[in-house]
Amino acid sequence: MAGSAGEALLRIEEATKSFSLRQRGWRRQHVVALDGVSMTLRRGETVGLVGESGSGKSTLGRCVLNLLRLDGGRILYRGREIQALSEREWRPLRRRLQMVFQNPVSSFNPMMTIEEALLDALRQVPELDDSRRRQRVGELLEQVQLGARFAVLYPYEMSGGQLQRAAIARALAPEPDFIFLDEPTANLDMSIRGQIINLLLDLQQQEGGPGFVFVTHDLRVLRYVADRIYVITQGHIVESGSRDQIFHAPRHPWTRALLEAASIGRRERRRDAGSGVDAGISLESSARGGCRLLARCPHARERCAREPQVLREIEPGQYVRCWRAEEID
């Protein structure tokens, strides 16, 4: 990937995480949420992470924020391992790494006003005194285009879009280096989505602003906000590259399928005219040892069942987990 490793703000190496479901019969069932995911985020950059629901996107965020523990792999923040830290050791990092949750309504304490919620987040900024903190609440609300009048409202008195802005204000409060946006637009109306996206674009313009990981299942959203994009399915990154590479020269069948799914209805393109994988449903990991998308891929060859696929660089900065990437067109 372009740029030296030293510039990386956040670096995820070979992250794995699985959840064990309730015991069924004799054996415990495991669901693999992350399987060897690696990712890099540079300072001030916005990285898009796209995948269907259940593909491990949110799990990754929760692991980065130390809300969950990885089973294996490393997470480096400014070159320092932050994965195995205890809650106490982690506390100083909370300021630096923030998160916006998918559901704005449930991510606010129903017993606290917006001002109280923001002050709660500002408590970890020791250099501010009380009056300065109150002033900062006003500034933050201004920054996310909510008036100061929202400060006194309780979450149930606000709409989803307003709450999502408040959630972004809360994430910005301690002036973090990094904000993980976990499907910030998924629960919002189309018109409100646009406002949130515009707000993000404003935030990206700011000098010294935070880097973002923007998680979504809707590839279209990333066209406007992402510098680079990772495509994930079944806990695997299948393709990564710059925004232009992903949108204009996608190489992996899955990415193509996602792009096609996103454009159906808009351009009236017929689904069976496409060349991609059926993007609708996530599948059982069928092929042990082979490509995980084997059962759904129209380009599958006998070799796909034998060899596990690895990420390889086929253009500068573009990585694809498919040996046939160059042949398919």
Added chain:
Amino acid sequence: MSALAGGQTIPERPSLLQRMMRINGALRVRLNLGLLALIVLLGLLAPLLPLHDPVRPNPLHRFKPPSTEHPFGTDGNGMDVLSRTIHAIRTDFALAISSVALGIIVGAPLGALSGYFGGRLDSVITRITEVFQGFPQILFGMAVLAAAGNTMVNLVLILAFYNVPVYSKMVRSVTLPLREADFVQAARVAGNSPLSVVFRHVLPNTLVPVFSQLPLSCAYAAQMIAGLSFIGLGVAIPTPEWGSMIQLGANQLVFGKWWASIFPGLALFISVWLLNNVSDLFGSLVVRRG
């Protein structure tokens, strides 16, 4: 019922009777709360009301039937039953409320800690509260009051002791699902320490069921106080208290001198009944809001 073209039916308007029932729902809340408030007010204002001294005996006026001078009659010590019944509100409610409050103050944080942190802390707290609940209540109360002295402080402590497990279990059960709630995760991300998450974010959100349980506990505590006082423990005789008043008049009931027991008994019955109603209504209100 009128059918539309598409086969759908317009729901009928509620009948007058149904609407009255619905209004009655709100009315019942107000009525019960109002009566309860009236009782509490009566107790608070008791010293200002034109009543006989509740603790002044008069050997010449023992077991006088209700009259204009003594509307509820007098008891075996010649004390005015009306005055004592009203003054007893102060004793019984104060003891009930303080013991329940103490139970909540100790029990709720224990429950939140045990539910949020789980693991060994949870096991320890749960076992201890289970041991608390294992004691037969009246028997234990009798034993402690007999051994440690028959004081009001001890009475409050015993009743609080019963309430601690009630509230710690309740708060624990509400805390368990909250542990994974988005806003709790968000509170962690916002830099709250684990204790601060528990006390600033989790605990306040467990209080709705606590408040709907509170009147019920008060009713139960009032019964316990009266019950212990009835058997001569708890509140001692000159202090006006319903249970001891009932006891004092009880052996005269068979001689037709009903007033010394019936009036405090009615007062206790009405108070407990109102508290139970209020608790039920709180519960249904909470359920309706979801």
